[in-house]
Amino acid sequence: MKKHSIPYGKQDITTADEQAVLETLRADFLTQGPKIDEFEKAFAEYVGSKYAVALSNGTAALHLCAMALDVQPGDKVITTPITFSASANCVRYCGGEVVFADIEPETFVLDINKVRELLESNPKGTFKGIIPVDFSGYPVDLEAFRKLADEHGLWIIEDACHAPGGYFVDSKGKEQRCGNGTYAELAIFSFHPVKHIAAGEGGMITTNDEALYQKLLMLRTHGITKNPDLLEKNDGGWYYEMQTLGYNYRLTDFQAALALSQLQRADANMLKRKAIAKKYDEAFAGKKLKLQFQAEGFSNAYHLYVIRVENRKGLYDYLRENGIYAQVHYVPVHTMPYYKAFGWKAGDFPKSEDYYSRCLSLPMYPTLTSEEQDFVIEKVLEFTEK
Ligand SMILES: *Cc1c(COP(=O)(O)O)cnc(C)c1O
Numbered sequence: 001m002k003k004h005s006i007p008y009g010k011q012d013i014t015t016a017d018e019q020a021v022l023e024t025l026r027a028d029f030l031t032q033g034p035k036i037d038e039f040e041k042a043f044a045e046y047v048g049s050k051y052a053v054a055l056s057n058g059t060a061a062l063h064l065c066a067m068a069l070d071v072q073p074g075d076k077v078i079t080t081p082i083t084f085s086a087s088a089n090c091v092r093y094c095g096g097e098v099v100f101a102d103i104e105p106e107t108f109v110l111d112i113n114k115v116r117e118l119l120e121s122n123p124k125g126t127f128k129g130i131i132p133v134d135f136s137g138y139p140v141d142l143e144a145f146r147k148l149a150d151e152h153g154l155w156i157i158e159d160a161c162h163a164p165g166g167y168f169v170d171s172k173g174k175e176q177r178c179g180n181g182t183y184a185e186l187a188i189f190s191f192h193p194v195k196h197i198a199a200g201e202g203g204m205i206t207t208n209d210e211a212l213y214q215k216l217l218m219l220r221t222h223g224i225t226k227n228p229d230l231l232e233k234n235d236g237g238w239y240y241e242m243q244t245l246g247y248n249y250r251l252t253d254f255q256a257a258l259a260l261s262q263l264q265r266a267d268a269n270m271l272k273r274k275a276i277a278k279k280y281d282e283a284f285a286g287k288k289l290k291l292q293f294q295a296e297g298f299s300n301a302y303h304l305y306v307i308r309v310e311n312r313k314g315l316y317d318y319l320r321e322n323g324i325y326a327q328v329h330y331v332p333v334h335t336m337p338y339y340k341a342f343g344w345k346a347g348d349f350p351k352s353e354d355y356y357s358r359c360l361s362l363p364m365y366p367t368l369t370s371e372e373q374d375f376v377i378e379k380v381l382e383f384t385e386k
Pocket of ligand 1: 057058059060083084086087133159161162189190191192201202203
């Protein structure tokens, strides 16, 4: 039998993608040029937001969101322990304080009831914002979070890195795409190779708020503007002003070309992810492993396909022996040595920690072949059902 080597996630680069990059390399702009504009417009249209700002990576996107919302030293912001550390770190970049709240045990996303408990057991004004994460591609109920945030005067940054193309149906029966800006001030995406769209590195902020959009454009390029409407004075065509302290968080034009080319396949790839999930669901139904709960009206974008098993380490090792490189998402952020120094400790969030002790992400990417998936299913069941 052919030796397998199956990762948990993988980019898909076509000849059309290669062509798009080559064309841009041969054109006039290497860093931010016309492809950035095109990609931002197409991406905003894809998620259904008014504005989009392309950035060098998802972490830079989170940092600028925290800056645009004016996170100050000591400001308290709530997020989930079950995410990539960057979701929390953006608060720290601005000197703010990260406060974690536990997850829902069956969907693995931030538990709104735990957030409500936190808000109601502290004086009004204690917290500034919430960073919910569409974990694994499962959309957070942002309509409910918006209502809660409004009651307490908080902003929301939706970390939608896992969920381009995911959506939930709100109480008015309307499909709300992840990152469309209806219920959150800002949303962020990543174009790291394991994500739905792979630009090598890359990120995006989407929003419907024009003032935040203008601020983000400036923060992306050192805090500099050339916009005549915003200048304090104008010495001529060359003139620019640095009005605030920003960064160089630009994306290159050839990365934007690569991402834009992949965006054309986003819907087709989503269907493939859903088909892969369905096949896993059917193969694992009634077996000795637990699946993520999928609520009616919540359309998972399936960045990850997560199972929970009792002997997770055993299964992880067994799959590796067979060339299947499953992964664990994530080590809870509050148990990281860096965050432990702020007083967080193992035992603080039982649901997150229980999830972490049993979770495993199985291979999930559009080019996973049917034969490869059969092999993964066979090996998983061989181990769990023995
Ligand atoms: C990938 C990821 C990020 C960070 O994105 P980068 O582009 O790698 O900086 C942030 N949050 C979540 C949930 C992610 O999965």
